[in-house]
Amino acid sequence: MNISKKIVVLGYFGVGKTSLIRRFVENSFSNDYKVSIGVHIVKKTVQVSTDDTVSLILWDLEGTDDIASVRESYLLGTHGIIYVFDVSRPSTFQSIEKDLEALAKKVPGVPTQVVGNKIDLVASEEVDATLTEKGISFDYLTSAKTGEKVNELFEHLAKILALDAERIKGKLQ
Amino acid sequence: MNENDKIQILKDILFAEDSVYIEKIANRLETLETTLNDKKKLSSKVDPIVLEQLEEFKESIPATLGPTITATLKVEIQKNKDEVVEAIYPILGKMIKKYIAHEIKLLSEKINRQLSFKDKVKAWYKGSSKKREIIENLASCHIEQVLLVEKDSGLLKASYSNTQTIDEEMISGMLTAIKHFVEDAFVTKDQNLELIDYELYHIHLQSFKNYYIAVVLSGTYTTRAKDKVQNLIFDFFEKFTRLEGYRTLDMENINQQLALNFGNEHL
Numbered sequence: 001m002n003i004s005k006k007i008v009v010l011g012y013f014g015v016g017k018t019s020l021i022r023r024f025v026e027n028s029f030s031n032d033y034k035v036s037i038g039v040h041i042v043k044k045t046v047q048v049s050t051d052d053t054v055s056l057i058l059w060d061l062e063g064t065d066d067i068a069s070v071r072e073s074y075l076l077g078t079h080g081i082i083y084v085f086d087v088s089r090p091s092t093f094q095s096i097e098k099d100l101e102a103l104a105k106k107v108p109g110v111p112t113q114v115v116g117n118k119i120d121l122v123a124s125e126e127v128d129a130t131l132t133e134k135g136i137s138f139d140y141l142t143s144a145k146t147g148e149k150v151n152e153l154f155e156h157l158a159k160i161l162a163l164d165a166e167r168i169k170g171k172l173q
Numbered sequence: 174m175n176e177n178d179k180i181q182i183l184k185d186i187l188f189a190e191d192s193v194y195i196e197k198i199a200n201r202l203e204t205l206e207t208t209l210n211d212k213k214k215l216s217s218k219v220d221p222i223v224l225e226q227l228e229e230f231k232e233s234i235p236a237t238l239g240p241t242i243t244a245t246l247k248v249e250i251q252k253n254k255d256e257v258v259e260a261i262y263p264i265l266g267k268m269i270k271k272y273i274a275h276e277i278k279l280l281s282e283k284i285n286r287q288l289s290f291k292d293k294v295k296a297w298y299k300g301s302s303k304k305r306e307i308i309e310n311l312a313s314c315h316i317e318q319v320l321l322v323e324k325d326s327g328l329l330k331a332s333y334s335n336t337q338t339i340d341e342e343m344i345s346g347m348l349t350a351i352k353h354f355v356e357d358a359f360v361t362k363d364q365n366l367e368l369i370d371y372e373l374y375h376i377h378l379q380s381f382k383n384y385y386i387a388v389v390l391s392g393t394y395t396t397r398a399k400d401k402v403q404n405l406i407f408d409f410f411e412k413f414t415r416l417e418g419y420r421t422l423d424m425e426n427i428n429q430q431l432a433l434n435f436g437n438e439h440l
Contacts, residue, residue: 004342006326038354041327041346057328057346073353077326 004055005161011084012092013063016117019144024154046158054158067099081112088121113139120145278393314398314440318389331427379406398440409434
């Protein structure tokens with residue numbers, strides 16, 4: 001079975017969304033800082049089991065300073081969300097709860113992965129302490145620069161979506 | 174009072190004025206040094222001068238450097254004719270092709286306008302002239318690609334393609350993003366983006382409730398061609414929605430339907 005799923009990747013300016021995607025899709029990383037403009041779409045097919053693949057159509061949305069202002073039409077029909085924050089910049093995760101609530105209202109029931117990126121910039125104990133202190137729960141801590149946990153993140157989401165698809169197919173039959 | 178004290182008193186009397194002067198110089202030197210070491214201060218003093226010089230330089234470029242640059246360019250172009258042609262050829266080629274396509278479209282439409290119904294009947298009986306046939310052929314529109322796309326997610330449901338292109342799933346995603354962007358920009362509700370012109374190609378977009386169809390066309394896209402494309406789209410969509418469980422049909426099935434409907438169609 002081969003299914004295609006739309007994934008929206010969003011977060012504040014400069015948290016490394018484009019770099020994460022680039023690391024996953026092209027397996028490379030550019031140190032040049034580049035603010036993505038509007039939306040950029042890339043695709044990567046993930047093998048989730050011997051017979052099944054999931055084509056992830058990744059919508060890399062431009063960085064924002066207010067998640068509520070994300071263009072709603074870009075979120076339409078999305079099957080998964082990756083919310084990225086920068087562990088080295090608290091301003092990018094201080095209103096995470098509010099942001100996730102706003103997203104859940106816009107696209108209810110969509111599997112969301114919360115990702116703290118740029119862990120190569122901060123000592124792991126410091127990251128743990130800061131996130132615990134602020135009560136921030138996350139799904140993955142990644143580094144687009146070193147590639148740490150990047151593949152795991154996308155592959156995990158692909159598996160969730162494949163299971164969802166199986167479940168829906170089962171219900172229909 | 175010893176000898177040294179006496180000399181000091183004498184010095185003070187003789188060099189009183191000089192010491193004030195030296196002190197002033199030292200102060201000014203200190204100010205200068207601070208200015209030189211402080212980037213901001215130095216920049217506030219130097220920038221206006223540099224700017225003024227730059228302005229003068231800008232004004233004098235055409236007169237002073239212009240002839241040298243022109244001469245150098247001429248020599249370089251003469252020396253590297255092949256490289257220059259190679260660089261310019263694709264751009265000029267495209268421009269000329271686009272211009273010719275546009276002119277043929279105008280010519281074809283002009284001919285059609287000027288032919289009376291009587292002329293058309295006469296031509297049909299006699300068979301059209303070779304020239305007209307060639308012009309019509311050149312002006313004709315071809316379907317290059319058809320994409321059936323989910324309206325909200327932009328996911329590709331099915332496709333038919335005459336030519337090899339980059340990943341169709343990515344194309345349908347980008348088309349959907351462009352569509353969303355344009356439709357959001359013009360806030361009026363229920364308006365849809367219907368046509369995108371891209372160099373020698375036209376992308377006709379027909380929106381339905383849950384899907385939209387994008388038809389990529391080459392050649393001159395006349396009103397007649399548009400009418401025919403719309404008929405083909407509606408015809409296909411009607412057949413598609415009549416298929417049992419059309420929403421869950423696999424891509425291969427719909428691809429075949431698209432090929433049957435749009436393949437070998439002359440516009």
